[in-house]
Amino acid sequence: MxxxxxxxxxxxxxxxxxxxxxxxxxxxxxxxxxxxxxPINRLLIALYTPxxxxxxxxxxxxxxxxxxxxxxxxxxxxxxxxxxxxxLNEGMIFYMPTTLPGISVTQASRLLQLQDRMLKTFPExxxxxxxxxxxxxxxxxxPFSMGETTVMxxxxxxxxxxxxxxxxxxxxxxxxxxxxxxxxxxxxxxxRIDMLSTGIRTPVGxxxxxxxxxxxxEVGRQLExxxxxxxxxxxxxxxxxxxxxxxxxxxxxxxxxxYMLAIEDIQxxxxxAIGGESxxxxxxxxxxxxxxxxxxxxxxxxxEKLKRVLIPTMNGAQVPLGQLAEIRLTSGxxxxxDEDGQLAGYVFVDMAGRDIGGYVEEAKKKVAEQVQLPTGYxxxxxxxxxxxxxxxxxxxxxxxxxxxIIFVLLYMNLQSVTKCGIxxxxxxxxxxxxxxxxxxxxxxxxxxxxxxxxxxxxxDAETGxxxxxxxxxxxxxxxxxxxxxxxxxxxxxxxxxxxxxIRPKMMTVMAILVGLLPIMWSHxxxxxxxxxxxxxxxxxxxxxxxxxxxxxxxxxxVWRGWELRKLVRRTSQTDAIPT
Numbered sequence: 001m002x003x004x005x006x007x008x009x010x011x012x013x014x015x016x017x018x019x020x021x022x023x024x025x026x027x028x029x030x031x032x033x034x035x036x037x038x039p040i041n042r043l044l045i046a047l048y049t050p051x052x053x054x055x056x057x058x059x060x061x062x063x064x065x066x067x068x069x070x071x072x073x074x075x076x077x078x079x080x081x082x083x084x085x086x087x088l089n090e091g092m093i094f095y096m097p098t099t100l101p102g103i104s105v106t107q108a109s110r111l112l113q114l115q116d117r118m119l120k121t122f123p124e125x126x127x128x129x130x131x132x133x134x135x136x137x138x139x140x141x142x143p144f145s146m147g148e149t150t151v152m153x154x155x156x157x158x159x160x161x162x163x164x165x166x167x168x169x170x171x172x173x174x175x176x177x178x179x180x181x182x183x184x185x186x187x188x189x190x191x192r193i194d195m196l197s198t199g200i201r202t203p204v205g206x207x208x209x210x211x212x213x214x215x216x217x218e219v220g221r222q223l224e225x226x227x228x229x230x231x232x233x234x235x236x237x238x239x240x241x242x243x244x245x246x247x248x249x250x251x252x253x254x255x256x257x258x259y260m261l262a263i264e265d266i267q268x269x270x271x272x273a274i275g276g277e278s279x280x281x282x283x284x285x286x287x288x289x290x291x292x293x294x295x296x297x298x299x300x301x302x303x304e305k306l307k308r309v310l311i312p313t314m315n316g317a318q319v320p321l322g323q324l325a326e327i328r329l330t331s332g333x334x335x336x337x338d339e340d341g342q343l344a345g346y347v348f349v350d351m352a353g354r355d356i357g358g359y360v361e362e363a364k365k366k367v368a369e370q371v372q373l374p375t376g377y378x379x380x381x382x383x384x385x386x387x388x389x390x391x392x393x394x395x396x397x398x399x400x401x402x403x404x405i406i407f408v409l410l411y412m413n414l415q416s417v418t419k420c421g422i423x424x425x426x427x428x429x430x431x432x433x434x435x436x437x438x439x440x441x442x443x444x445x446x447x448x449x450x451x452x453x454x455x456x457x458x459x460d461a462e463t464g465x466x467x468x469x470x471x472x473x474x475x476x477x478x479x480x481x482x483x484x485x486x487x488x489x490x491x492x493x494x495x496x497x498x499x500x501x502i503r504p505k506m507m508t509v510m511a512i513l514v515g516l517l518p519i520m521w522s523h524x525x526x527x528x529x530x531x532x533x534x535x536x537x538x539x540x541x542x543x544x545x546x547x548x549x550x551x552x553x554x555x556x557x558v559w560r561g562w563e564l565r566k567l568v569r570r571t572s573q574t575d576a577i578p579t
Contacts, residue, residue: 044502052498052553056491059554066429066551073432081355081444084387086528087187089165093151094191096184096201098237098348101145101334102245108132108144118176119151124159124168126152143334150188170352173234182237184350199346200383203356206347210377213241213333216345219377223347226370230363232354238347244334250326259313266324269311274300303327355444360385391447402454406461419468422555426464426544427457429551433543434536441535448532456540463508467548471497471556487561498553509545513538
């Protein structure tokens with residue numbers, strides 16, 4: 001998105017200095033009417049002229065009020081929440097219920113069917129498809145305890161009146177509250193990106209690192225209790241890293257040797273009769289299906305029944321498995337995670353109604369107060385919060401670098417540090433409107449908002465240069481004509497230059513607003529991101545338009561007035577020296 005915008009601005013700049021002059025020569029013909037003959041321009045000049053004169057009369061007060069307005073923007077900025085990116089609204093919901101490890105295939109299937117039926121009762125739902133387990137690939141290590149349900153929604157025109165994505169998810173979450181199941185709601189593409197980059201499938205996650213899985217699970221359970229009390233928490237689920245169930249066969253080697261059997265004989269029977277052995281593959285056109293053989297479920301669904309599995313011997317006798325092995329049901333890690341050479345356990349936190357940055361900051365304080373970590377164990381906050389931290393680290397360098405590039409380009413053109421400083425004042429002035437509009441719309445600070453702010457800085461520098469150019473032209477014109485003798489002459493020149501600027505400034509602002517305002521009423525996939533980019537630009541352009549027209553003349557008068565007074569004093573001293 002930013003890449004496309006950069007190229008669009010680049011080609012627009014090229015066309016403005018190549019094609020635009022040619023079209024002006026070809027199309028602008030005949031008698032050109034003065035600006036003062038246009039009724040709209042006459043109205044703007046009539047309204048703006050007394051404003052400029054009043055600003056130049058109370059220039060220090062004007063500048064002070066502008067900086068007070070800038071300071072009053074700080075409380076609104078501090079109240080803004082933070083997030084990485086707003087939701088993309090993919091047109092579907094991805095529901096990920098999680099239960100405790102050890103759930104059977106039958107129970108997982110029943111749970112999915114029940115949840116699918118409940119989701120299908122909502123009138124906004126087109127169809128539902130649930131999945132448990134994983135495909136035959138190492139890139140999707142999903143256990144049966146983690147379901148993945150895709151909920152395809154109907155077009156929003158068919159939704160109930162007043163229904164939004166957030167309200168629909170809240171209703172679904174309240175209806176599907178099953179014992180032992182933790183809900184998580186997201187979107188398919190977003191979820192895949194989150195899981196591939198951080199391993200966390202919810203907006204916020206906590207990674208627990210340490211040397212012992214039992215201790216990691218204990219810390220996870222403590223976090224589960226603490227985080228449930230944080231406002232905005234919808235569900236919390238700490239992985240039971242040692243909650244897997246296993247059937248151990250401890251072979252009795254003496255008994256096996258007594259019946260002249262080998263260890264491999266016992267293992268082969270356990271694998272084929274209990275685990276299942278693939279014996280062939282059936283071909284159905286272009287499809288291939290493996291065929292496995294094992295005992296029926298009613299002969300292997302209990303440890304006591306497994307003891308009666310028969311092992312053939314060399315003399316034809318059949319020996320029960322219970323005589324050759326001890327069969328025990330044990331627990332252990334269902335899945336072992338490790339990161340950076342350490343064992344890890346995850347805590348998944350699904351939240352709503354709050355910004356992610358503010359939620360994590362409050363959660364961190366509660367965890368620090370109520371959870372005592374054992375020695376050698378650490379916590380890492382992940383999920384979208386990890387993206388936010390990465391984005392902040394990059395913006396620390398990107399924003400100053402952008403301002404430096406703008407300053408260098410301005411200096412190459414203006415050849416004056418003072419003029420560059422005056423032009424760059426448009427950027428803080430524009431931040432007043434940008435921050436207040438983002439605050440009033442209820443948006444959080446995100447990468448999309450910062451993209452809009454960075455683009456706004458370039459636009460403001462451009463309009464500031466043109467304003468300064470008109471003031472400079474008027475000043476130089478009066479000086480060459482010999483009319484620049486007093487401060488009153490300076491104010492008249494500034495008033496003339498500023499009033500001339502009102503039409504191109506108004507055209508620039510209106511062109512930007514006409515291009516950006518329709519975005520604020522857009523809807524659909526990607527609209528939320530575009531709104532966050534457009535909002536700071538709209539608010540910033542309006543505030544910079546007003547403040548540049550009001551504050552720039554006052555600042556320019558202070559600067560040129562100081563130079564003029566200095567020149568007058570030097571001239572008077574020179575005239576006083578006898579020749």
